[in-house]
Amino acid sequence: MTRIALQSLRKEYAGQVAIPDLSLEIGDGEFFTLLGPSGCGKTTLLRMIAGFNSIEGGTISFDGTVINDRPPAERNIGMVFQNYALFPQMTAAKNVGFGLQTRRIPRAEADARIARALESVRMAHLGDRLPGQMSGGQQQRVALARALVIEPAVLLMDEPLSNLDAKLRVEMRETIRQVQHEAGITTVYVTHDQEEAMAVSDRIAVMNLGVVQQVGTPAEIYRRPANRFVAEFIGKTNLLERDLRWQDGRATVEMGPGVSIDVTGLVDPATQGRVQVSVRPEAVSVAAEGVPAEVLDETFLGSHSQVRARLASGEMIEFLEFSQQSSSLKPGVQLRLAIETHQLTVFDPDSGASVARGASA
Amino acid sequence: MKGQGRGIDGWMSIALAITAGYLFFVVWPLVTVLINSVTKNGAPTLDGFRTFFSSKLYYGTLTNSLLVTVCVTVLALLVAFPLSYFMTMFRIRGNRAIQILILASMMSPPFIGAYSWILLLGNNGIVTRGLRGVGIDSPSIYGFAGILLVLTLQLVPLIFTYLMGAWRTVDVSLLEAAESMGVTGWKRALKVITPLLLPTVLGGSLLVFVRAFADFGTPMLIGQGFRTIPVLIYSSFVGEVSIDSNFAAAVAMIVVVVTLALFLVQKFIVDRRTFSMTAMRPIEPVQLRGWRNWGVYAYIYTFLILALAPLLVVVVSSFRNTLYGQFTHGFSLQSYFSSQRDITRLVTNTFTIGLSALVLLVVIAVLVSYLTVRRRGLLTGVLDTLTMVPYVVPGLIIGIGLITAFSQPPLVLTGTFAIMVLALAIRRLPYTIRSTTALMLQFSPSIEEAAISLGASKPRTLLQVIIPSLAPGILSGAVLSWVTIITELSTTLFLYTISTQTLSLGIYTQVIRGQMGTAAALATILLGLTMVSLMLLMRVGGGREIRV
The missing domain is CATH 3.40.50.300 (P-loop containing nucleotide triphosphate hydrolases)
Known part of the structure; x- marks a missing residue:
């Protein structure tokens, strides 16, 4: 010992x-x-x-x-x-x-x-x-x-x-x-x-x-x-550059046209303006409402598929779908994506450090 | 390194001791030759160099040597490349046997080739007399053409062995890639294969160059009017007319400068072109058909016959009857029985001197290669360079250096057993160190670290882990060194006495004295010894690649 x-x-x-x-x-x-x-x-x-x-x-x-x-x-x-x-x-x-x-x-x-x-x-x-x-x-x-x-x-x-x-x-x-x-x-x-x-x-x-x-x-x-x-080194992630705004004591970012999501408790109150939002592929799913996107391609990986889609902003986003649903995700298909908020992390775009409260690089 | 304080002292003192040994036994003798070349009776002079460049009789030997060397190198390459190409690319029946025979012809004592061509094409040779019987004048073996023939046949196997080693590193996918782009046949050989083998070819041709340039036995025996520079050194040092050690030393220095220059040029070229390859899939030979197949076989067998004929001639000749040293009709064991006592003495000397040199050689080679691979530093860097000195200095000159340095106080060694052992060990060390270093480089440092992490001390790690795992490689290197030790001639030529004469020296003196029968008998014994050693090598080497 x-x-x-x-x-x-x-x-x-x-x-x-x-x-x-x-x-x-x-x-x-x-x-x-x-x-x-x-x-x-x-x-x-x-x-x-x-x-x-x-x-x-x-x-x-x-x-x-x-x-x-x-x-x-x-x-x-x-x-x-x-x-x-x-x-x-x-x-x-x-x-x-x-x-x-x-x-x-x-x-x-x-x-x-x-x-x-x-x-x-x-x-x-x-x-x-x-x-x-x-x-x-x-x-x-x-x-x-x-x-x-x-x-x-x-x-x-x-x-x-x-x-x-x-x-x-x-x-x-x-x-x-x-x-x-x-x-x-x-x-x-x-x-x-x-x-x-x-x-x-x-x-x-x-x-x-x-x-x-x-x-x-x-x-x-x-x-x-x-x-x-x-x-980026641990697992896969999508990095999206967004504006962080404070409204009624809540931090929000606009993910797509008209679609804003709350960034929960983790954000330092001093933070605002340009940030990088890290969205893990498993935090994204196809839904009835959410951020509009267009399917670019789909890679079949057995139990699930990896899908790449383009957001209205022109950014690329990658996410996972279980295989039985993937047949509908042909290139060109328009769909909406829901993003789970509690899995987001936010980074300072210049230093790359997390702006989560209490996090230290 | 911090935290390893105790181990360093032991290895450092070994490094210091070996470096000191090299300075005293290799560098100091060469320095005495250098001093001799610019002084006469203690006074500084350039007479030796002046004499050399003043008469065509002398400087002509340099141009002769260069001519022979260039021609032999080019010829050897031209013969060896197709040979290795055919043996690699095409299915040849008896491939392994052919490779062993080629190796055997390379390992046979160098001057035996010259001697047996005298038996074939000399003034009283078998072929000469046969042709004379039907009224044809056969081409003379003496002079430039003869030297060229004998040396080329001698050195083709050397380059061939190098090339075969290089071929083994060529991955078949490289050839397939070329083929997929439409490059095949001779175009492929030229555009793809040649550049891949070039570093090896350059390395091998330097070795041929140095050997041909420094070779003494062949031009001495069959050169006659065509004198090369080693012959000039020998005759001026031994003194056909009078001993002129200043002149001999000056010529020796010229030879050293030429070989050193060649070595540096080659190193410069090779260093810029090195790349490493390992073949995941080596080349698969294909079966040829029709006239191409016949052509390939004809080429290989013609070479084999030419290379092996001399050996066969020597063996057969040793059983012929002789009269006053010359061969007469009939066969018997006369040559062996009449020189029984000489044979016993020479064989005993060959074994005692050769084995002592071998032990010294292997111990130093293992230590030096470990030091240069694992303990890189200033001192080991110096040591590494020092060990390469005998590589570029011809054997004859090492011999001259040793005899000049150790015929005077503080250490007189002339005529002793020790000086023979030293000379042979020094001569062979660069080669053995190189092959041991190659082994050491392949040996993963983490194996050594594993032993240390398990609590083993440095000597224990060396004796229980490193040496046992390298043993097969070290052993096959040792057998190869043994073969070159017993066939060495030029280094010990000035150093032997009757009580330290070895087989190869015995053959040389018998040929010079015209005792053809005894010479053939001794040569057959030496050849037999060489073959037995090579068979041993095949056993211990287990088919591994043979390094020269």
């Missing part, structure tokens, strides 16, 4: 600043994910925690002890790599046992722990296989067992699923979540896949250009994005 505290961390590569100033707190036994596009600094940060990258400023501490100068071998970490990094000449069991051997665990105890670890990732039957004889998913299970068997203070995972195919990814992330939960080890997980992040994490830090954009539970990040970057 370990708390991780990152304080004012700074990372430079040959004079280029990769991470200017970053602080985070990760709780005991928490499954914490660093999420962001490639090049955002998430892997760099993970490798700083592991000790493979140098630290140009700030501190990293485990349970209040600064570990900046401790070599990786002494940080008591378990690490899972994107390319599995299994030792190619050793069997699955030997790979899992490697960390126990360096810790001089007696043979009998080590064997029992290897067996248990392989069991927990459902690889007990393949203990004598060499990495070359295993599938990608099996290799990653062994790598996970190898990282867990040493009972590390912290488990670090660097895009562990990105080399696997889509179906296996879903299966593996359930295994990872379950195993982590049972072991109760503080886990830092790096991924660029927002769906994966939402599925496994207790909390997520969304990163861009070396800066943490928002930290929160998956639901918080999806429903209350701190800024435009987070809103």
Whole structure:
């Protein structure tokens, strides 16, 4: 059980600043994910925690002890790599046992722990296989067992699923979540896949250009994005530029000719004028009354269809319709769209920051 | 790196030790050659260079060498390209066997080719006498044309191996894309394939260039009146008339400058053109029909016969009877029995010296490649450059450097076992380091990090994780190095004594002394040793690509 505290961390590569100033707190036994596009600094940060990258400023501490100068071998970490990094000449069991051997665990105890670890990732039957004889998913299970068997203070995972195919990814992330939960080890997980992040994490830090954009539970990040970057990176959204007006103490925007909607409680009373309204596709539905629009095209996706339509203002809007209704949505069809107000978020058009009350970028 | 303070000291001291070793055993000898080239009896002079450029007898060897080198490189390319093209694009029966035979002909001791062409086309050669019997004067093997023939046959396999390696990286979709745009056949070979293979071709042709330029054995044996620059260095250093080490050193410096210039030009061109490819789907050979099929087979087999004939001739000749060193009628094991004691001595020396050099070589190569790949820094950068020095300096000159530097205090090594081992290791190191570095680059750093994250120390990581996983590659590289060590001639030519003479040196002296029978017997043994090593390589390499 370990708390991780990152304080004012700074990372430079040959004079280029990769991470200017970053602080985070990760709780005991928490499954914490660093999420962001490639090049955002998430892997760099993970490798700083592991000790493979140098630290140009700030501190990293485990349970209040600064570990900046401790070599990786002494940080008591378990690490899972994107390319599995299994030792190619050793069997699955030997790979899992490697960390126990360096810790001089007696043979009998080590064997029992290897067996248990392989069991927990459902690889007990393949203990004598060499990495070359295993599938990608099996290799990653062994790598996970190898990282867990040493009972590390912290488990670090660097895009562990990105080399696997889509179906296996879903299966593996359930295994990872379950195993982590049972072991109760503080886990830092790096991924660029927002769906994966939402599925496994207790909390997520969304990163861009070396800066943490928002930290929160998956639901918080999806429903209350701190800024435009987070809103666009997590899920899909339609950004519409509108005027925010105050009438009788209520904030309203005119979505289409004659159709105004209330923006509920979230808006800072000081805000008015140009804003960007973020409308999630699932907040839009075809209705008898609402904003007029013309269907442009429809993409059939199985359980539902994705529809693109043009508003009277010329803006494009995307929304989802369940499949049975989609046959009527041919290109050129005129229709009206209802927008659910409690799912809206509003951003400052210049800074991109949310103007929701209490939200901080 | 912060947080890794303890590991750095160990690796840094290894880097320092190896760098110091290179400075003392590679750079210092070359510096003594440089000093020798501009001083005579302690006084500064440019006499050596002046003599060289004053007489056509001397500077002519430079133009001769350049002529041979350019012609051989062009010819080797012209022969090797179609060969690799046919072997890749078309289904050839016995493809694998043919590739192994071509490799074998490349790995055979370089000067054995020259020697056996003497047996075939020399003044008293089999073909010469046969043709004379029916009243035809056969073309002479001696001189320019002979050197050209022997060196081209020797070096085609080298470029061929390079090209085959490059072909393996060409994805068939590139060819299909060209075909879909209407570019096929020779047009495709020229417009699409040639540019793809060009970096490899340039890299390979430099190697051919340097080898042909520095080759000593072939022009020494069959050059006769046509003298090349290595022959000039040899004869002025050994002293046909009088020993003139100032002159020899000056010529050596000229050779170093020429090879270095070539190396830099090639590096400049290749660096600008490098791109990386990996073939998801390698090229599938197609079955040819009719006259095209016959043509392709004729081309491949003609080359094979020409390349392998010399080896066959040597083996057969070793069983012929001899009289005063020359072959006479009848077959027996006379050549083997009469020189039994020599054979035992030479084979023992070849093994003890060769294996010692090999161990030294592999240990240094593994350490250097690890340092240059994983510990990039100023010191390892310097080390990386230093290790490439013997790559551009011909073996003969390394030998001259070693004998000048270590025949005087502080360290006298002339005539020892150690100097032979050193010379062979130094000569081969650039090649072994390159192949080990390639392995090291493919080895994902995260595997090493995984070991460290599991609490393993640096030495433990090296010994338990890195070396075992690279072992197959290191081993097949070592076998290849072994083959080149036992066939090396020019580096050790000045360094051996009777007690440190190896097989290849033995063959050379027997040929020079006119003891053709003994020479053939020794050559057959060396050839046998080479073939056994190559078969071992096929075993340990498990069909992996062979790097030269």
